[in-house]
Amino acid sequence: MAGPNPTTAISAPGKVLFTGGYLVLDRAYTGLVYGLSARINVIAQEITTSPGVQLTEIVVESPQFLEAQWRYGYHLADEDGGISVTQLQIGSTFSPNPFVETALAYALTYISRTSHQHPAHSIKSARLAILADNDYYSQSSGSSSTSSSSSTVTGGGAGSTTGSGRFARFPTTLRKANKTGLGSSAALVTSLTAALLAHYLAPSQFDLSTPAGKATLHNLAQAAHCAAQGKVGSGFDVAAAVYGSFKYRRFSPSILSGLPEPGAPGFASALVGVVDGKSVTWDTETATAGVGLPAGVALRMCDVTCGSETPGMVKQVLAWRAREGAAATALWDELQARNEELAAVLRGDGGNGTGDIRGALDAVRALTRRMGEASGVPIEPPSQTELLDALADRVEGVYGGVVPGAGGFDALALLVRDDEETAARLKAFLEGWSKEKGARVKLLEVRGQLEGARREELGIYEGWLR
Numbered sequence: 001m002a003g004p005n006p007t008t009a010i011s012a013p014g015k016v017l018f019t020g021g022y023l024v025l026d027r028a029y030t031g032l033v034y035g036l037s038a039r040i041n042v043i044a045q046e047i048t049t050s051p052g053v054q055l056t057e058i059v060v061e062s063p064q065f066l067e068a069q070w071r072y073g074y075h076l077a078d079e080d081g082g083i084s085v086t087q088l089q090i091g092s093t094f095s096p097n098p099f100v101e102t103a104l105a106y107a108l109t110y111i112s113r114t115s116h117q118h119p120a121h122s123i124k125s126a127r128l129a130i131l132a133d134n135d136y137y138s139q140s141s142g143s144s145s146t147s148s149s150s151s152t153v154t155g156g157g158a159g160s161t162t163g164s165g166r167f168a169r170f171p172t173t174l175r176k177a178n179k180t181g182l183g184s185s186a187a188l189v190t191s192l193t194a195a196l197l198a199h200y201l202a203p204s205q206f207d208l209s210t211p212a213g214k215a216t217l218h219n220l221a222q223a224a225h226c227a228a229q230g231k232v233g234s235g236f237d238v239a240a241a242v243y244g245s246f247k248y249r250r251f252s253p254s255i256l257s258g259l260p261e262p263g264a265p266g267f268a269s270a271l272v273g274v275v276d277g278k279s280v281t282w283d284t285e286t287a288t289a290g291v292g293l294p295a296g297v298a299l300r301m302c303d304v305t306c307g308s309e310t311p312g313m314v315k316q317v318l319a320w321r322a323r324e325g326a327a328a329t330a331l332w333d334e335l336q337a338r339n340e341e342l343a344a345v346l347r348g349d350g351g352n353g354t355g356d357i358r359g360a361l362d363a364v365r366a367l368t369r370r371m372g373e374a375s376g377v378p379i380e381p382p383s384q385t386e387l388l389d390a391l392a393d394r395v396e397g398v399y400g401g402v403v404p405g406a407g408g409f410d411a412l413a414l415l416v417r418d419d420e421e422t423a424a425r426l427k428a429f430l431e432g433w434s435k436e437k438g439a440r441v442k443l444l445e446v447r448g449q450l451e452g453a454r455r456e457e458l459g460i461y462e463g464w465l466r
């Protein structure tokens, strides 16, 4: 029967593509991906109604933000179209959340088929609460008048003062919050999908602690995230949300290209065939053996509170590659080789410890800048070059860093000695830099972390659950 199980909580990590930006869109190349300690949590609860009251809706809410509740009705679509969801109006406000809506349609369709409960009404009502770690959003975001330290309140939700303090309450709507670029939509779609699977399916049908459970989650979340995004990215962000840190090779884009739209005839069977790997062969590679950090080294992120538009940059780089052909391929091959050398240094091959990090990072950055110049895209813009060099040259304990992912004016990823003195020096340096340059650069709390999606104990959400 289609659940529900008692209250279930799942969290999934954010990501950083340390090396392999752009290259990883092509299966011929790989990327070095680290999962992050900043997680998006989704807690699924049954909605209890008075006896005799018939109510079927799924309520999703983000209590950290203003006006962040989305309610959905659902029904079984004709001709094997799966479960269609429809957002319901609350009062006079109606703000769509395409990532939530698409994840619901995909997960409920899969659940209704897997649990052998075809009629939609057998899926009982549920409430899903989303709680995101603070580093996903710049803390000064969205508030017009407050300074960064006073614009958030930590602590419990909905009228409570007993919260753990882990999750901030933002004085803004989600739309107005500034993202730091840690991959909120991928972590959200992944943890929402996992929470729904764990809530409605029996442990024999879905168990996140097994390789088969992780594969189901990965395939379903990739399909939903890709549809919600409206484009096929490399999918490294969803893979990081499921598996944590690894050397990544993307799945063949053709795996998802044949799926009908949710609600369209045949959607349900096609989705189940793809997710269970019966109609396609998933060829994603997430090799954990290729990833590591030397003992005593931490990966830290630095928010530059600016942000770039990834899709436009991707288009331009791919257009350059198509135009330049062999010359572009030669550059990518050379960059891939430098990326692999850096990964080997970070795994500890060669035995020179932290001594080799700076040189390996500089080699990667030099070629990345060359790709930027050739394609006319500011992948490592001069302001970021200046800051990365200054950090490595002038802050003791900083081995160096990169502008990760698509690059641009987004966050920086740094490799640093993992001790409090280095963190203190780094914070002081960034404060001085911000004043001197009129910029806003800040060390985030987030760190690299190996673990992917996991179940959580409910205690950490005290004060936030109804």
Ligand SMILES: Nc1ncnc2c1ncn2[C@@H]1O[C@H](COP(=O)(O)OP(=O)(O)O)[C@@H](O)[C@H]1O
Pocket (backbone or CB within 6 Å): 062, 097, 098, 099, 100, 130, 131, 132, 174, 179, 181, 182, 183, 184, 185, 186, 188
């Ligand atoms: N805490 C949250 N609650 C609900 N939806 C969220 C939350 N965080 C992110 N999202 C969803 O993810 C979208 C942001 O995705 P996107 O612009 O792709 O950024 P990112 O690069 O962080 O993934 C939001 O518009 C919203 O739909």
Ligand SMILES: C[C@@](O)(CCOP(=O)(O)OP(=O)(O)O)CC(=O)O
Pocket (backbone or CB within 6 Å): 016, 017, 020, 021, 022, 023, 024, 025, 181, 182, 183, 232, 233, 234, 235, 236, 237, 310, 314, 404, 405, 406, 407, 410
């Ligand atoms: C260019 C890319 O290879 C990497 C982009 O990485 P980012 O971490 O910059 O991504 P966003 O979260 O979408 O901003 C595109 C891809 O792999 O999908």
